[in-house]
Amino acid sequence: MRLLIAAALAIAAVPALAQSAIPNRTIIEGAIDGYIRPAFAQFAEETGALDLNVAALCATPSADALTLAQNQFRSAVTAFSRVEFIRIGPLGVGDRLERLLFWPDRKGIALKQVQGALAEQDATTTSPETLQKKSVAMQGLVALEYLLFGTASDDLASAAGSYRCSYARASTALIHGLAETITGEWHDDTTVGVAAALLNPRPDAADYRTETEVLEKLAATMIHGTEAIRDQRIAPIVSDSTGTPKPRSALFWRSNMTAPALAANFAGLHDFFVAAKYPEAIGTENAWVAEGAIFEFGNAARATSAITAPMEQAVADPRQLQALKYLVVVTKSLDTLLGQNLAAALGLSVGFSTLDGD
Incomplete structure (x- = not known):
């Protein structure tokens, strides 16, 4: 009341x-230096840690490594959720936001495409270079969540999840790369930078x-x-x-x-x-x-x-x-x-x- x-x-x-x-x-x-720059820098830092944790999981699969990767995913989501409303500037350029978060997804496009890739063991999802050329629904945090937490994600703790882990690793590389790019553009103090x-x-x-x-x-x-x-x-x-x-x-x-x-x-x-x-x-x-x-x-x-x-x-x-x-x-x-x-x-x-x- x-x-x-x-x-x-x-x-x-x-x-x-x-x-x-x-x-x-x-x-x-105040908006730029007090919030936008440090918040995007934090997002880049958290996605960098996520990239490293998923890489370690793929190199040496185990239940503990999977838990670390899952927990770092949560940290990356928290950091992203603090900046996703800042659509002016670098995040709003092209399809960057959709590459990071394909949402809303009322028809479940991301789920269908990720499940299809897993069923087919589509090798083009295991490299950042080739994954980047595929649907944006297959690249970002929504797709990565399914890989780390969805049906059969427990396979990531063993060699049985090698393909799935390679796909997740390619996804984290793209997410972190984009986070770094956005952060770098916000920190560009030249006359062509968004801050200027x-x-x-x-x-x-x-x-x-x-x-x-x-x-x-x-x-x-x-x-x-x-x-x-x-x-x-x-x-x-x-x-x-x-x-x-x-x-x-x-x-x-x-x-x-x-x-x-x-x-x-x-x-x-x-x-x-x-x-x-x-x-x-x-x-x-x-x-x-x-x-x-x-x-x-x-x-x-x-x-x-x-x-x-x-x-x-x-x-x-x-x-x-x-x-x-x-x-x-x-x-x-x-x-x-x-x-x-x-x-x-x-x-x-x-x-x-x-x-x-x-």
């Missing part, structure tokens, strides 16, 4: 100012022409994050249209990473919000906007921590199912706070859906 009241107040309230209380450049620098484009917008630029446009793109990334959590992560699970939850529609259910990934999604949004100094930018007259957003991020953290069981068991538990549904309410409140109230306080226009192609 407290959340619903807070959401209603946020919708009804109107920010007092329509400009930033701190220099626009301070917000942009954001920090020095020009009227004749093809991407960022004014500081206001940069601020709008940065704010829109947060709205995309809350929409993706609600529409692509939670809605398929709770399935309100049918009334019957679908736990196997959850991202990362095989590795029991659905709730931890959601927690990392929200934590990343919170840390980005703080690092970009939005609370300071809003100013004292609109402090309620920042306080409301931080309050909701706290609600999200508590709700995700309440989802402790594997997804099939979680949706059968009324308390955990309610926690999932509660997260939908949180995202809608954050939509208002970040997409309407924050934008109004800073004089921005970000009231569009970044999921619908606008």
